[in-house]
Amino acid sequence: MTKVHDEVLKANEAYAKSFGDKADLPMPxxxxxxxxxxxxxRLDPAKFAGLAExxxxxxxxxxxxxxxxxxxxxxxxxxxxxxxxxxxxxxxxxxMETFTNEIMRDLLRQSLDTAEIGPDGWKDVGQGPGSTAGEAIDWxxxxxxxxxxxxxxxxxxxxxxxxxxxxxxxxxxxxxxxxxxxxxxxxxxxxx
Amino acid sequence: MTKVHDEVLKANEAYAKSFGDKADLPMPxxxxxxxxxxxxxRLDPAKFAGLAExxxxxxxxxxxxxxxxxxxxxxxxxxxxxxxxxxxxxxxxxxMETFTNEIMRDLLRQSLDTAEIGPDGWKDVGQGPGSTAGEAIDWxxxxxxxxxxxxxxxxxxxxxxxxxxxxxxxxxxxxxxxxxxxxxxxxxxxxx
The missing domain is CATH 3.40.1050.10 (Carbonic anhydrase)
Structure with a gap:
């Protein structure tokens, strides 16, 4: 199990322990x-808009x-x-403001690995194979x-x-x- | 302004006041x-999985x-x-377990207004017009x-x-x- 996977399950265990009366919430x-x-x-809609479960x-x-x-x-x-x-x-x-369809399609053609952004924009640094499947997608x-x-x-x-x-x-x-x-x-x- | 609209803005004002060091969080x-x-x-992923902004x-x-x-x-x-x-x-x-494509398409054909669920399943109670546009959608x-x-x-x-x-x-x-x-x-x- 990865560190993140383990941390998520531990955090969930703590949350479930203090779940309380949320068990009766209706679907709508x-x-x-x-x-x-x-x-x-960076966005937590529950926090920035004041939502309870x-x-x-x-x-x-x-x-x-x-x-x-x-x-x-x-x-x-x-x-x-x-x-x-x-x-x-x-x-x-x-x-979504840092790239265009064209840039994303180029990056994916080169490699599926994570690219890097620098002063001149996105640059592919991946080793793995790429794919042309990004061309059919409006990003x-x-x-x-x-x-x-x-x-x-x-x-x-x-x-x-x-x-x-x-x-x-x-x-x-x-x-x-x-x-x-x-x-x-x-x-x-x-x-x- | 509706009550909900006003409440969301007030909750946001309170959140922004105690925003603190979250201003410097990077995008990735x-x-x-x-x-x-x-x-x-009923789902708050930040809470059930232990996520901070x-x-x-x-x-x-x-x-x-x-x-x-x-x-x-x-x-x-x-x-x-x-x-x-x-x-x-x-x-x-x-x-998503309470209906099928067929049920949703039928409901939308009758009215766009909110339907009701009862012991016999979904029932349309709306007064407004319906639409056949739901037929092109996989729900x-x-x-x-x-x-x-x-x-x-x-x-x-x-x-x-x-x-x-x-x-x-x-x-x-x-x-x-x-x-x-x-x-x-x-x-x-x-x-x-």
């Missing part, structure tokens, strides 16, 4: 909302993008589990933070399975201060 | 691992499924941000918990952009006890 989110945000390690759905992917899969999750969240308002939260210093990179949030809110808003009555708010989380900064054009586009 | 996850899990409101990537969707988008995120996580082991965590009492439902985890680990393991050296562990989180229960056949399939 008590506060009836959902957050779509980035997988970035049972409060809200949290959907996360690379960039917090409104991918088809994120929309699948949001539609299930509303249709079956009753959420009534949604937040889309991207963040400053996002990895959903971000070129402008506010524009990215506004685009994602607009994409969700326009989806045929998203009912008009669900408001969608657009925010950027500042990783240097922990603050949520509203993207007014996104929230406006997301108006119910 | 310090503990070099990622967790793919469900959006379910900056530690690990967290990817979440309806079911914690190995969708194309989850794999996009995992590949970025390893290739650009250096994670070296991954956990796939589904959970007991998952909403990625789950019929067997352990099988679902094993399938997802195997799908990630077999993906051409996932390097052989990354171990993938399969777990089920018990929402009644907070405990992570290993799915041995999944972890075996995910062996590096």
């Amino acid at each position: 989110p008590a506060r009836r909302f959902a957050i779509l945000t980035c997988m970035d390690a 049972g409060d809200a759905h949290v959907i996360r992917n690379a960039g917090g993008r409104a991918s088809d899969d994120a929309i699948r999750s949001l539609v299930i969240s509303h249709k079956l589990l009753g959420t009534k308002e949604w937040f889309v939260v991207h963040h400053t210093d996002c990895g 959903l990179t971000i070129s402008d933070q506010a524009k990215g949030v506004a685009e994602d809110v607009a994409r969700i808003r326009a989806h045929p399975l998203v009912p008009g009555g669900v408001p969608i708010y657009g925010y950027i989380y500042d990783v240097r201060s922990g603050t949520l900064i509203e993207v007014p054009e996104a929230t406006a586009a997301g108006k119910a | 996850p310090a503990r070099r691992f990622a967790i793919l899990t469900c959006m379910d409101a 900056g530690d690990a990537h967290v990817i979440r969707n309806a079911g914690g499924r190995a969708s194309d988008d989850a794999i996009r995120s995992l590949v970025i996580s390893h290739k650009l941000l250096g994670t070296k082991e991954w956990f796939v965590v589904h959970h007991t009492d998952c909403g 990625l439902t789950i019929s067997d918990q352990a099988k679902g985890v094993a399938e997802d680990v195997a799908r990630i393991r077999a993906h051409p952009l996932v390097p052989g050296g990354v171990p993938i562990y399969g777990y089920i989180y018990d929402v009644r006890s907070g405990t992570l229960i290993e799915v041995p056949e999944a972890t075996a399939a995910g062996k590096a």
Whole structure:
């Protein structure tokens, strides 16, 4: 067992020991909302948005993008589990701003191993084999933070399975201060 | 502003006030691992797996499924941000076990409003219009918990952009006890 694997299981054991009355939480989110945000390690949505277990759905992917899969999750969240308002939260210093589809496809063609970023951008240092399978994938990179949030809110808003009555708010989380900064054009586009 | 919207901003203000030394966290996850899990409101991966801000990537969707988008995120996580082991965590009492593609498509055809579940299964009670757009979507439902985890680990393991050296562990989180229960056949399939 690796160190990380062991640490996760030990942390889980401690958590389960003090689980208490959380055993009775129902499946639908008590506060009836959902957050779509980035997988970035610095973001803890429960902490930055004040969520207790049972409060809200949290959907996360690379960039917090409104991918088809994120929309699948949001539609299930509303249709079956009753959420009534949604937040889309991207963040400053996002990895998705450091590359393009072209760069990612090139890097993966060279090697699947972890690349390095330097003053001249991404550079492949891997020894292992590469693959051309990255060419069929849109990596959903971000070129402008506010524009990215506004685009994602607009994409969700326009989806045929998203009912008009669900408001969608657009925010950027500042990783240097922990603050949520509203993207007014996104929230406006997301108006119910 | 809705009550929830206001509460989230107030909770965020309090979080940002005690942000402290988290301002300097780097982009790559310090503990070099990622967790793919469900959006379910009862799950707090930071708590059940012992994560501090900056530690690990967290990817979440309806079911914690190995969708194309989850794999996009995992590949970025390893290739650009250096994670070296991954956990796939589904959970007991998952909403994804309560329906099928056929049921979801029927429900959405009738109305986009929130449906209700009763002893005879899902029933539509909405007044608003429906849509046939759900028919083009695979909702990625789950019929067997352990099988679902094993399938997802195997799908990630077999993906051409996932390097052989990354171990993938399969777990089920018990929402009644907070405990992570290993799915041995999944972890075996995910062996590096």
